[in-house]
Amino acid sequence: MHNVAAAVMLMPVATGLLQRLPPPSEQSELVNKFSRAVVLTVVYAVPIGGISTLTGTGVNLILVGMWKSLVPGAKPISFNTWFFFAFPVAFVFLICFWCIVCFIYLRKGTSRALSSYLSKAHLKRDLEALGKFITLLNLSFFTS
Incomplete structure (x- = not known):
């Protein structure tokens, strides 16, 4: 599945979750930061996941095409080759992104602030x- 299609499918889930929260003018700072974290998670996690597979994002396929034309004698990039290279990279990116979201947007007390909603x-x-x-x-x- 292409990463844009995944983002289009996940954004209604995120907005549905955010609609359960009070309007931004009435939100506490913790709830407001959680709202930002939800949207940023969809926006950034989808391309991180798209890196993992050859057809996950269009840029990966462009690279394969350029590889064939620029290095004609080299071994072609297959799905397996791409996955074994890109999955560990995507996993590291995902862990780094998770840490950034947790440290910047999710503080102690966030779960208590969200529990009523x-x-x-x-x-x-x-x-x-x-x-x-x-x-x-x-x-x-x-x-x-």
Whole structure:
């Protein structure tokens, strides 16, 4: 899946989560920083994941095409070759990004500030509102 398609699919999930929070003018600083962290996570995590696979982002395919034309005698870049090179790089980027988000945007007390808006009881009620079939599929998430 291309990284732009993944971002388009994930952004409604992020905005749905953020709509449960109060308006920005009424948010505490911790909740405001959490809101920024959610959006930044979608925006930055998607290209980090796109690095991992050859078709994850268009730039990877451009590099393969340039590799074939600039170094015609070299071994071509395959999906396996790309994955074994790029996955460790993407993993390191992901860990670094996670640390940056945690240190800058998520401070002590964030979970307490968010608990009145994003508690398990609220999420369970929203899940049950989706209907019987969805509730049966996801009930194990809330019972564990």
